[in-house]
Amino acid sequence: MDFELLTIQDCPHGSTARELFSRAVELEGNNPALIAVRQIMTDEEADASGFHGSPTFMVDGIDLFPSTAEPAMTCRVYRTAGGLSGLPSLESLRQAIQARLAA
Template sequence: MNMHPAIPLIPSPRHGLAVHQPSIPERSAMIELLIINDCPNSAPAKDLFLRALALEGLDPRSLAVKVIENDDDAAAADFHGSPSFVMDGQDLFPATGEPAVSCRVYATETGLAGLPELDVLRRAIRAA
């Protein structure tokens, strides 16, 4: 008997018992981390983005890292500093101002930081 009708049950061929198979939302998105050379937050940003993607049920292997090397690259990518978290061409943390090859800071509960907080990044991913 299924005590939780909203949870899909699949018969187990070995035991004939119902086994819950968790579902992962299917979403195909272009996911990019935009950075500049020598950015001290590049590696931590990649780790953070990979973790957030996995927690949101998105394939972390779909993350592409792109290095912004000059002002032309920055303008073409609408790049507002390193690191920038992008899904489907949209910055997850929209910024005003002119694109630039620069570092970026994020507002956190403890002040400005080189990375957003994990829960804030997860909410931005869900909203994208």
């Protein structure tokens, strides 16, 4: 499994996203040291990567939270029980990882 976190420069959720992803990956029985972090620098790179905002959580090149939005160099929001947030909940991230591992 390839785990990748995509962010933009100065993402206000970048470091917290890395911690969250590490925790979720570890809880699912994988080594969090395997997470690659890549900074998206241009609109072209965003388009080529299918990047829908920062932070984006990927497993094997697939966005764990598919989006119909156009690729863009922007912040991303996630639906949580408490409303919109810059990060998914730990539980929803774990569920997305589980679904991807089962696919």
